[in-house]
Amino acid sequence: MRKILIIGAGKSTSYLLKYLLGKSEAEELHIIVGDINIQNARKLINNHENAQAITLDVFDKASRQRAIENADIVVSMLPARYHIEVAKDCITLGKNMVTASYVSNEMADLDKAAKNKGLVFMNEIGVDPGIDHMSAMKVIDDIRDKGGNVILFESFAGGLVAPESDNNLWNYKFTWNPRNVVVAGQGSAAKFLQENTYKYIPYHRLFRRTEFLDVEGYGRFEGYANRDSLKYQSVYRLDDVKTLYRGTMRRVGFSRAWNMFVQLGLTDDSYEIEDSENMTYRDFVNAFLAYSPTDSVELKFRHALKIDQDDIVWDKLEELDIFSDTKRVELKNATPAKILQKILEDSWTLAEDDKDMLVMYHKFGYELNGKRHQIDSTMVTIGEDQTYTAMAKTVGLPVGIATLMILNEKITTTGVQIPINKEVYKPILEELETFGIKFKETEVPYLGYNPLNV
Numbered sequence: 001m002r003k004i005l006i007i008g009a010g011k012s013t014s015y016l017l018k019y020l021l022g023k024s025e026a027e028e029l030h031i032i033v034g035d036i037n038i039q040n041a042r043k044l045i046n047n048h049e050n051a052q053a054i055t056l057d058v059f060d061k062a063s064r065q066r067a068i069e070n071a072d073i074v075v076s077m078l079p080a081r082y083h084i085e086v087a088k089d090c091i092t093l094g095k096n097m098v099t100a101s102y103v104s105n106e107m108a109d110l111d112k113a114a115k116n117k118g119l120v121f122m123n124e125i126g127v128d129p130g131i132d133h134m135s136a137m138k139v140i141d142d143i144r145d146k147g148g149n150v151i152l153f154e155s156f157a158g159g160l161v162a163p164e165s166d167n168n169l170w171n172y173k174f175t176w177n178p179r180n181v182v183v184a185g186q187g188s189a190a191k192f193l194q195e196n197t198y199k200y201i202p203y204h205r206l207f208r209r210t211e212f213l214d215v216e217g218y219g220r221f222e223g224y225a226n227r228d229s230l231k232y233q234s235v236y237r238l239d240d241v242k243t244l245y246r247g248t249m250r251r252v253g254f255s256r257a258w259n260m261f262v263q264l265g266l267t268d269d270s271y272e273i274e275d276s277e278n279m280t281y282r283d284f285v286n287a288f289l290a291y292s293p294t295d296s297v298e299l300k301f302r303h304a305l306k307i308d309q310d311d312i313v314w315d316k317l318e319e320l321d322i323f324s325d326t327k328r329v330e331l332k333n334a335t336p337a338k339i340l341q342k343i344l345e346d347s348w349t350l351a352e353d354d355k356d357m358l359v360m361y362h363k364f365g366y367e368l369n370g371k372r373h374q375i376d377s378t379m380v381t382i383g384e385d386q387t388y389t390a391m392a393k394t395v396g397l398p399v400g401i402a403t404l405m406i407l408n409e410k411i412t413t414t415g416v417q418i419p420i421n422k423e424v425y426k427p428i429l430e431e432l433e434t435f436g437i438k439f440k441e442t443e444v445p446y447l448g449y450n451p452l453n454v
Contacts, residue, residue, distance in 0.1 A: 001030040002407060005067055007056060007086060008077035009035035009044055011176070012100065012126070014387050016077070016396030017044050017051070023404060024050035034067055058082050069093050073407050075399060076101075083107065091117060098403050100126030100395050103416060111416040120411055124418040125402045127358060127394035128157040131379075131432070133418055134398070134425035135439050136362055139377055140236060141422060143366045148373070151242045152365025152448065156213060156223040157358070158249030159391050162382045163218065165354035169316045171251035173348045175356035175383075175391050182341045183269050184248065190225035193233070193244040195448075201225055207259040213249065213361050215378050216440070221359065223247035224255050235420060243448070249359050257316045260305050261340060264288050269337035276339060277332040282325045284339050297323055320347050356383040358390040360439075365446055372446040379439045397435055401428045 004020060006013060013033070020031050031048075033041040034056025041053035056067055058078060068074055068089045073096045076086045080101035090097045091113045103123045114121045124130055132155055143150055159175040174181065190201040201209050210222040229246040238244060261267050265288050273279075273287065282297055289300040301307070301323075307314050321327060322343055329339050350356065362377040383390035402419065405411045411424055419425050432438070 001028050003030050003032060003071045004073055004075065004403060005071035006031060006033045006075045006077060007058065009033050009040035010077055012392045012395040013077050014044055014396065015392040016400045018388065019397055019400035021048050021051060027404065032071065058085065065089050065093065068095055071095060073403060075403055080104065087121065090119065094119065096120045096406050098122045098125060098399055098406065100130060100399050102129055103418060108416055115415040118414050120406050120414055121416040122402050122406065122419065123416065125398050130398050130419065131394055132157055132360060133420050134429050135377060137236065137420045137425055138429060139362065139364050139375055139441065143364065146368065148366040148368040149240055150238055150364060150366045151240065152363065153238060153241055154245045154363040156247045156249045156361045160357045160359060162355040162357040168347065169319050170254055170257065172254055173350050173354065174345065175350065175389065178341050178345055182267055182337045185227065188227055190227050192225055192229035193241065196242045204262060207255040207262060210255050212252065215359060215361060215380060218380055220252050221249045222252045222255055223249050249361065257313045260313060260317065263305055266336050266340045269335045272333040272335055276329050276334045279329045280325050281321060281327045281343055282323050284329055285322055320344065350386065352386060356390045358394045365448065374444050374446040375441055376444050377439045377441045379437065381437055394437060397432060397437065398428055401431050
């Protein structure tokens with residue numbers, strides 16, 4: 001039996017494990033799932049004869065190295081910041097490695113060592129990053145193969161609530177890490193390329209510069225810019241591209257309402273609030289508003305942010321119960337962002353019978369024989385339940401497929417890499433289609449860049 005070590009039994013591991021266990025008899029696989037909480041691993045394994053759960057503390061070097069040495073390939077499903085120690089052990093012990101996370105500078109620095117050892121270190125093989133890379137490169141390579149030149153590339157993705165579970169005014173629930181939603185876009189201005197001009201959107205303007213997107217069968221969405229759209233220009237070999245933009249998808253109206261939190265300062269994660277554990281939600285909001293001996297918190301809020309009483313944004317804010325004088329923060333010395341996250345989790349946590357949805361949308365503009373053309377490519381995946389979510393499916397499946405391809409020596413290029421080469425993306429996309437993860441590509445009139453984001 002060939003041994004696959006999966007480190008981390010979090011949300012996205014469910015579908016990865018389901019896929020590998022489904023292949024375990026035919027492929028002679030034994031899957032070892034290591035987690036600091038062995039009960040998480042046991043729950044996912046569900047007594048399968050070709051799997052075992054072990055207690056694995058990633059900070060315990062000796063046990064970590066024993067587990068890695070015992071495996072034929074290692075899959076790290078840990079938070080991104082913890083991959084590097086696993087990666088260093090894989091170099092030392094001569095093991096191939098797979099992660100769904102962005103390539104960090106520390107991981108990139110291991111490229112030479114991995115190549116010297118003849119090892120494959122596959123990264124960014126989840127959904128975003130991952131499926132976005134592969135589906136984009138397929139179309140880009142197709143355009144090049146027929147002699148076209150890509151001049152526009154826009155890419156959007158969003159983890160959202162499925163239509164049948166969409167029952168709040170925000171049209172949103174947490175389908176992944178809530179903290180990432182609360183602090184999204186902070187740290188630097190979003191930068192992108194528009195008609196050969198570099199554009200920048202500072203954080204305080206980010207959620208008012210959106211682009212509308214229509215997905216057949218699912219209605220209208222909006223997209224706001226990711227931090228750095230330019231880093232993939234060279235990776236995708238888009239040297240002549242005039243417009244390059246990557247963004248996050250939400251339902252229309254989300255960003256305008258979210259901007260209220262940004263303007264008031266509730267998403268700030270850079271300082272702690274004294275005595276926060278004794279605050280009510282109302283106290284928390286009031287801490288950011290001017291003092292008035294007569295005006296209510298609601299009135300001060302509306303005046304500060306210029307929200308009319310009949311504005312749907314106001315209904316969205318009230319729906320979250322942020323003005324409650326009975327609900328308490330109960331977080332000691334918390335940052336504004338952490339407190340806001342707790343408030344939102346009251347309303348945006350998926351119910352037991354809720355389903356999530358993953359949406360992806362690419363736009364490709366290209367020139368061919370003196371004419372301009374456009375291809376729109378869309379993909380929607382709906383989750384099954386709270387264990388086998390759309391997010392877990394679109395992260396876990398490509399990780400599992402790539403792991404098996406490396407184990408079977410169908411991916412042989414060594415070094416630290418992402419899935420942008422045809423030997424990787426073509427078979428993975430083809431297999432994803434058998435699981436219902438399929439892109440619809442449509443030729444449409446060339447429209448250029450959406451003027452809303454000028």
